[in-house]
Amino acid sequence: QVQLVQSGAELKKPGASVKVSCKASGYTFTSYVISWVRQAPGQGLEWMGWISPYNGNTNYTQKLQGRVTMTTDTSTSTAYMELRSLTSDDTAVYYCARDRAGLSDPWGQGTLVTVSS
Amino acid sequence: DIQMTQSPSSVSASVGDRVTITCRASQGISSWLAWYQQKPGKAPKLLIYAASSLQSGVPSRFSGSGSGTDFTLTISSLQPEDFATYYCQQANSFPHTFGQGTKLEIK
Numbered sequence: 001q002v003q004l005v006q007s008g009a010e011l012k013k014p015g016a017s018v019k020v021s022c023k024a025s026g027y028t029f030t031s032y033v034i035s036w037v038r039q040a041p042g043q044g045l046e047w048m049g050w051i052s053p054y055n056g057n058t059n060y061t062q063k064l065q066g067r068v069t070m071t072t073d074t075s076t077s078t079a080y081m082e083l084r085s086l087t088s089d090d091t092a093v094y095y096c097a098r099d100r101a102g103l104s105d106p107w108g109q110g111t112l113v114t115v116s117s
Numbered sequence: 118d119i120q121m122t123q124s125p126s127s128v129s130a131s132v133g134d135r136v137t138i139t140c141r142a143s144q145g146i147s148s149w150l151a152w153y154q155q156k157p158g159k160a161p162k163l164l165i166y167a168a169s170s171l172q173s174g175v176p177s178r179f180s181g182s183g184s185g186t187d188f189t190l191t192i193s194s195l196q197p198e199d200f201a202t203y204y205c206q207q208a209n210s211f212p213h214t215f216g217q218g219t220k221l222e223i224k
Contacts, residue, residue, distance in 0.1 A: 035213070037161075045153075045161065045204055045215040061212040062118075095160055102149045102208030103166035110160055 002026040004096055004108035011114045017084040020111045022096035029077040030054040035099040036070060036081045038092040039110075046092075050099055051079060086115045119143050119207050123216035129224040134195045138219045140188045140205035149209035152181055152190045155218075156201045164203075165190065195221075 007021040022034060036048040049060035051070040058070050069082045079096055094111045097104035120143040130136050140150065148168040153161040163172045165181035168188055178193040192199055200223050205216040 037215075044218045045155075045206075047206070047213045047215060049212075059211050097161075101167075102213075103151050103163055103172070104153075104161075104206075105163035105172065107160035107162075 002098065002106055004098060004106060006094075006096060006108040006111045009112040009114070011116065012086050013117055014087055014115055016086050016115075017082060018086060018113050019080055019082040020094050020096075020113070022079040022081070022108050024077045024079070024098065027098070029072075029074060032098045032100045034070070034072065034079040035097045035104050037095045037097065037104075037107075039095070040089075040092045043092075048081070048094075053077075053079065083113075086113075088115050091115045118212055119146060119210060119214055121205055121207055121214050121216040123203075123205060123219050125219060126217065127220040127222060129222045130195055131224045132195050132197055134224075136192045136195060136221065138190045138203055138221075140183075140190070140216050142186045142188075142207055142209075145185045146207045146209035148184045149207055150181075150183070150188050151206050151208065152179075153204045153206065154199075154201045155204065161204065192221075197223075 003025050005023045010018050030053045033050045033052045035050040038046050051058045053072040067084050071080045097107040122141045150168045152165040155161040164175050169181045180191050202218045202220045204218050
Protein backbone atom coordinates (compact mmCIF):
# COMPACT_ATOMS: atom_id res chain seq x y z
CA GLN A 1 0.00 0.00 0.00
CA VAL A 2 1.05 3.60 -0.50
CA GLN A 3 2.81 4.85 2.58
CA LEU A 4 4.89 7.81 3.71
CA VAL A 5 7.00 7.31 6.83
CA GLN A 6 8.64 10.32 8.45
CA SER A 7 11.62 10.65 10.74
CA GLY A 8 11.29 11.03 14.47
CA ALA A 9 10.72 14.00 16.74
CA GLU A 10 13.41 16.67 17.00
CA LEU A 11 14.38 19.14 19.73
CA LYS A 12 16.38 22.09 18.45
CA LYS A 13 17.79 25.29 19.91
CA PRO A 14 16.90 28.68 18.42
CA GLY A 15 19.10 29.46 15.43
CA ALA A 16 19.69 25.81 14.58
CA SER A 17 18.53 23.85 11.55
CA VAL A 18 16.38 20.74 11.24
CA LYS A 19 16.07 18.22 8.43
CA VAL A 20 12.98 16.01 8.31
CA SER A 21 12.81 12.95 6.06
CA CYS A 22 9.82 11.31 4.40
CA LYS A 23 10.29 7.84 2.91
CA ALA A 24 7.76 6.79 0.28
CA SER A 25 6.76 3.28 -0.65
CA GLY A 26 4.08 1.50 -2.67
CA TYR A 27 4.14 3.74 -5.75
CA THR A 28 6.45 5.23 -8.37
CA PHE A 29 8.17 8.00 -6.44
CA THR A 30 8.80 10.23 -9.46
CA SER A 31 5.17 10.24 -10.59
CA TYR A 32 3.88 12.49 -7.79
CA VAL A 33 5.12 15.64 -6.09
CA ILE A 34 5.67 15.76 -2.34
CA SER A 35 4.07 18.57 -0.39
CA TRP A 36 5.10 19.74 3.06
CA VAL A 37 2.57 21.17 5.52
CA ARG A 38 3.07 22.22 9.12
CA GLN A 39 0.77 22.69 12.09
CA ALA A 40 1.72 24.73 15.14
CA PRO A 41 0.29 23.52 18.47
CA GLY A 42 -3.48 24.08 18.54
CA GLN A 43 -3.40 25.85 15.18
CA GLY A 44 -4.46 25.15 11.61
CA LEU A 45 -2.60 23.76 8.63
CA GLU A 46 0.05 25.83 6.84
CA TRP A 47 1.24 24.86 3.36
CA MET A 48 5.03 25.16 3.13
CA GLY A 49 5.78 24.11 -0.42
CA TRP A 50 6.34 21.18 -2.69
CA ILE A 51 8.98 19.40 -4.71
CA SER A 52 8.81 17.27 -7.82
CA PRO A 53 11.02 14.18 -7.47
CA TYR A 54 10.86 13.86 -11.26
CA ASN A 55 12.84 17.01 -12.05
CA GLY A 56 13.64 18.60 -8.70
CA ASN A 57 11.39 21.62 -9.29
CA THR A 58 10.28 23.32 -6.11
CA ASN A 59 7.75 25.90 -5.03
CA TYR A 60 8.01 27.44 -1.57
CA THR A 61 5.68 29.74 0.27
CA GLN A 62 7.06 33.27 0.26
CA LYS A 63 6.97 33.31 4.07
CA LEU A 64 9.70 30.65 4.25
CA GLN A 65 11.76 31.62 1.19
CA GLY A 66 15.43 31.66 2.07
CA ARG A 67 15.02 29.43 5.12
CA VAL A 68 13.58 26.25 3.64
CA THR A 69 15.04 23.75 1.21
CA MET A 70 13.22 20.69 -0.08
CA THR A 71 15.13 17.89 -1.77
CA THR A 72 14.61 14.31 -2.84
CA ASP A 73 16.73 11.19 -3.21
CA THR A 74 15.15 9.08 -5.94
CA SER A 75 17.49 6.16 -5.20
CA THR A 76 15.82 5.71 -1.81
CA SER A 77 12.40 7.29 -2.60
CA THR A 78 12.94 9.77 0.20
CA ALA A 79 12.04 13.43 0.40
CA TYR A 80 13.68 15.90 2.77
CA MET A 81 12.68 19.24 4.21
CA GLU A 82 15.37 21.40 5.83
CA LEU A 83 14.44 24.51 7.79
CA ARG A 84 17.17 26.88 8.99
CA SER A 85 17.46 29.70 11.55
CA LEU A 86 14.77 28.15 13.72
CA THR A 87 12.74 30.23 16.16
CA SER A 88 10.04 29.24 18.63
CA ASP A 89 7.48 30.10 15.93
CA ASP A 90 8.73 27.07 13.99
CA THR A 91 7.62 24.69 16.72
CA ALA A 92 5.08 22.51 14.94
CA VAL A 93 4.22 19.11 13.58
CA TYR A 94 5.59 18.82 10.06
CA TYR A 95 3.80 16.61 7.54
CA CYS A 96 4.72 15.37 4.10
CA ALA A 97 2.05 14.25 1.64
CA ARG A 98 1.93 12.72 -1.82
CA ASP A 99 0.36 15.27 -4.11
CA ARG A 100 -1.01 15.44 -7.63
CA ALA A 101 -3.46 17.79 -9.28
CA GLY A 102 -4.55 19.40 -6.07
CA LEU A 103 -5.07 16.40 -3.88
CA SER A 104 -2.76 15.33 -1.09
CA ASP A 105 -3.06 11.68 -0.19
CA PRO A 106 -1.75 9.93 1.78
CA TRP A 107 0.05 11.92 4.44
CA GLY A 108 2.98 10.93 6.58
CA GLN A 109 2.43 10.44 10.29
CA GLY A 110 3.97 13.81 11.14
CA THR A 111 7.21 14.88 12.82
CA LEU A 112 7.16 17.10 15.89
CA VAL A 113 9.87 19.76 15.81
CA THR A 114 10.29 21.64 19.08
CA VAL A 115 12.43 24.76 19.18
CA SER A 116 13.47 25.67 22.70
CA SER A 117 16.52 26.94 24.50
CA ASP B 118 -2.04 34.83 -1.96
CA ILE B 119 -5.56 33.44 -2.13
CA GLN B 120 -7.31 33.59 1.23
CA MET B 121 -9.65 30.76 2.17
CA THR B 122 -12.35 31.52 4.74
CA GLN B 123 -14.36 28.75 6.34
CA SER B 124 -17.60 29.11 8.24
CA PRO B 125 -18.53 28.39 10.85
CA SER B 126 -15.30 28.08 12.86
CA SER B 127 -17.04 25.55 15.07
CA VAL B 128 -20.38 23.77 15.08
CA SER B 129 -22.15 21.51 17.53
CA ALA B 130 -24.36 18.77 16.14
CA SER B 131 -25.88 15.43 17.04
CA VAL B 132 -25.51 11.98 15.53
CA GLY B 133 -27.83 11.76 12.55
CA ASP B 134 -27.83 15.50 11.84
CA ARG B 135 -27.06 17.01 8.44
CA VAL B 136 -24.17 19.46 8.59
CA THR B 137 -22.86 21.90 5.99
CA ILE B 138 -19.53 23.70 6.13
CA THR B 139 -18.73 26.49 3.72
CA CYS B 140 -15.44 27.69 2.27
CA ARG B 141 -15.00 30.94 0.38
CA ALA B 142 -11.98 31.85 -1.73
CA SER B 143 -10.82 35.46 -2.03
CA GLN B 144 -10.64 34.98 -5.81
CA GLY B 145 -11.86 32.39 -8.29
CA ILE B 146 -10.22 28.98 -8.07
CA SER B 147 -12.36 27.06 -10.57
CA SER B 148 -12.78 23.60 -8.98
CA TRP B 149 -9.31 23.39 -7.48
CA LEU B 150 -10.53 22.68 -3.98
CA ALA B 151 -10.05 19.79 -1.59
CA TRP B 152 -11.53 18.97 1.81
CA TYR B 153 -9.64 17.20 4.60
CA GLN B 154 -10.69 15.70 7.92
CA GLN B 155 -8.31 15.76 10.87
CA LYS B 156 -8.74 14.02 14.21
CA PRO B 157 -6.66 14.95 17.28
CA GLY B 158 -3.08 13.74 17.04
CA LYS B 159 -3.56 12.38 13.53
CA ALA B 160 -2.58 13.45 10.03
CA PRO B 161 -5.24 14.99 7.81
CA LYS B 162 -7.24 12.65 5.60
CA LEU B 163 -8.44 13.55 2.12
CA LEU B 164 -12.22 13.45 1.74
CA ILE B 165 -13.07 15.41 -1.41
CA TYR B 166 -10.97 16.65 -4.32
CA ALA B 167 -11.78 18.75 -7.38
CA ALA B 168 -14.55 20.33 -5.28
CA SER B 169 -16.98 17.42 -5.63
CA SER B 170 -15.10 14.15 -6.26
CA LEU B 171 -15.26 11.67 -3.41
CA GLN B 172 -11.91 10.10 -2.53
CA SER B 173 -11.87 6.33 -2.73
CA GLY B 174 -12.91 4.70 0.53
CA VAL B 175 -14.66 7.78 1.92
CA PRO B 176 -18.29 7.16 2.95
CA SER B 177 -20.93 8.49 0.59
CA ARG B 178 -22.50 10.61 3.35
CA PHE B 179 -19.75 13.12 2.56
CA SER B 180 -20.28 15.33 -0.47
CA GLY B 181 -18.81 18.51 -1.86
CA SER B 182 -20.07 21.16 -4.23
CA GLY B 183 -19.25 24.55 -5.65
CA SER B 184 -16.93 26.24 -8.09
CA GLY B 185 -15.35 29.64 -8.50
CA THR B 186 -15.28 31.18 -5.03
CA ASP B 187 -17.95 29.39 -2.98
CA PHE B 188 -17.81 25.78 -1.86
CA THR B 189 -19.58 23.51 0.58
CA LEU B 190 -18.89 20.24 2.36
CA THR B 191 -22.00 18.39 3.49
CA ILE B 192 -22.26 15.42 5.81
CA SER B 193 -25.72 13.99 5.26
CA SER B 194 -26.12 12.01 8.49
CA LEU B 195 -23.46 12.50 11.15
CA GLN B 196 -21.82 9.43 12.60
CA PRO B 197 -19.83 9.34 15.85
CA GLU B 198 -16.53 9.01 13.94
CA ASP B 199 -17.21 12.24 12.00
CA PHE B 200 -16.53 14.53 14.95
CA ALA B 201 -13.27 16.15 13.91
CA THR B 202 -11.83 19.31 12.37
CA TYR B 203 -12.36 19.95 8.66
CA TYR B 204 -10.14 22.03 6.38
CA CYS B 205 -10.54 23.24 2.82
CA GLN B 206 -7.50 23.85 0.62
CA GLN B 207 -7.16 25.55 -2.73
CA ALA B 208 -4.76 24.25 -5.37
CA ASN B 209 -5.44 26.81 -8.08
CA SER B 210 -2.31 28.83 -7.46
CA PHE B 211 0.71 28.91 -5.17
CA PRO B 212 0.79 28.93 -2.22
CA HIS B 213 -1.85 26.24 -1.79
CA THR B 214 -3.57 27.88 1.15
CA PHE B 215 -5.84 26.22 3.68
CA GLY B 216 -8.92 27.52 5.40
CA GLN B 217 -8.64 28.10 9.15
CA GLY B 218 -10.60 24.94 9.93
CA THR B 219 -14.07 24.06 11.23
CA LYS B 220 -14.31 22.05 14.43
CA LEU B 221 -17.31 19.73 14.49
CA GLU B 222 -18.30 18.89 18.05
CA ILE B 223 -20.87 16.65 19.65
CA LYS B 224 -23.95 18.44 20.96
